[in-house]
Amino acid sequence: xxxxxxxxxxxxxxxxxxxxxxxxxxxxxxxxxxxxxxxxxxxxxxxxxxxxxxxxxxxxxxxxxxxxxxxxxxxxxxxxxxxxxxxxxxxxxxxxxxxxxxxxxxxxxxx
Amino acid sequence: xxxxxxxxxxxxxxxxxxxxxxxxxxxxxxxxxxxxxxxxxxxxxxxxxxxxxxxxxxxxxxxxxxxxxxxxxxxxxxxxxxxxxxxxxxxxxxxxxxxxxxxxxxxxxxxxxxxxxxxxxxxxxxxxxxxxxxxxxxxxxxxxxxxxxxxxxxxxxxxxxxxxx
Numbered sequence: 001x002x003x004x005x006x007x008x009x010x011x012x013x014x015x016x017x018x019x020x021x022x023x024x025x026x027x028x029x030x031x032x033x034x035x036x037x038x039x040x041x042x043x044x045x046x047x048x049x050x051x052x053x054x055x056x057x058x059x060x061x062x063x064x065x066x067x068x069x070x071x072x073x074x075x076x077x078x079x080x081x082x083x084x085x086x087x088x089x090x091x092x093x094x095x096x097x098x099x100x101x102x103x104x105x106x107x108x109x110x111x
Numbered sequence: 112x113x114x115x116x117x118x119x120x121x122x123x124x125x126x127x128x129x130x131x132x133x134x135x136x137x138x139x140x141x142x143x144x145x146x147x148x149x150x151x152x153x154x155x156x157x158x159x160x161x162x163x164x165x166x167x168x169x170x171x172x173x174x175x176x177x178x179x180x181x182x183x184x185x186x187x188x189x190x191x192x193x194x195x196x197x198x199x200x201x202x203x204x205x206x207x208x209x210x211x212x213x214x215x216x217x218x219x220x221x222x223x224x225x226x227x228x229x230x231x232x233x234x235x236x237x238x239x240x241x242x243x244x245x246x247x248x249x250x251x252x253x254x255x256x257x258x259x260x261x262x263x264x265x266x267x268x269x270x271x272x273x274x275x276x
Contacts (some may be wrong), residue, residue: 022232076226077233092230099234105241
């Protein structure tokens with residue numbers, strides 16, 4: 001069981017949520033956000049309520065997109081791509097998951 | 112030149128499409144249904160616009176509808192209300208308003224839809240390839256350039272003088 005750096009309330013549900021995020025290779029930090037606020041944060045996103053707020057607004061806007069008459073939003077993941085890093089965002093079970101990852105601009109080398 | 116359409120825009124009117132058709136219903140029923148809101152005798156006999164020419168009928172119906180919506184504060188035959196009637200009405204309105212604002216404040220923001228049941232998998236999978244991002248950026252730049260080149264190509268004068276011999 002990993003030690004969580006951040007405002008983890010210490011319950012099993014939260015660590016179950018974050019274990020998978022911690023293991024993402026090249027991750028620089030993450031946030032788990034609910035309607036009530038930040039549930040967990042770590043790395044470069046530790047206690048970053050400002051980024052959490054901005055991303056929540058972006059997610060709410062993006063979730064309103066619909067393809068012609070469809071009931072569900074047309075995407076699984078939202079990527080906010082910046083110069084050196086990417087925020088990957090998804091929503092599951094009323095919670096927003098954000099992972100900050102290294103943005104590798106080089107094409108993968110075929111060996 | 113044949114004039115096909117004449118559009119009259121009245122700057123004082125703002126039309127908002129209400130979500131709820133009940134929004135135009137009076138909050139409390141009118142106590143004296145026989146009273147007339149306007150002084151003009153034109154409306155006392157015409158409850159339905161009379162059928163003259165098409166244009167005339169259309170104009171009359173527009174004026175009629177506007178008259179129904181206008182609250183004429185300068186109406187000469189305004190009924191004087193006694194103090195107790197006035198207080199009564201004020202009380203009825205505030206009760207009704209309190210009832211309505213209660214039901215309004217219960218609205219909650221829309222819940223977020225669930226995008227996936229596998230958040231860790233989705234977030235761990237490959238990032239969008241940089242070549243794709245470059246391509247989309249190029250397309251967006253072209254679109255921006257195209258839109259900024261949209262111009263009005265004026266062919267003839269908008270306002271002309273009619274030559275009346």
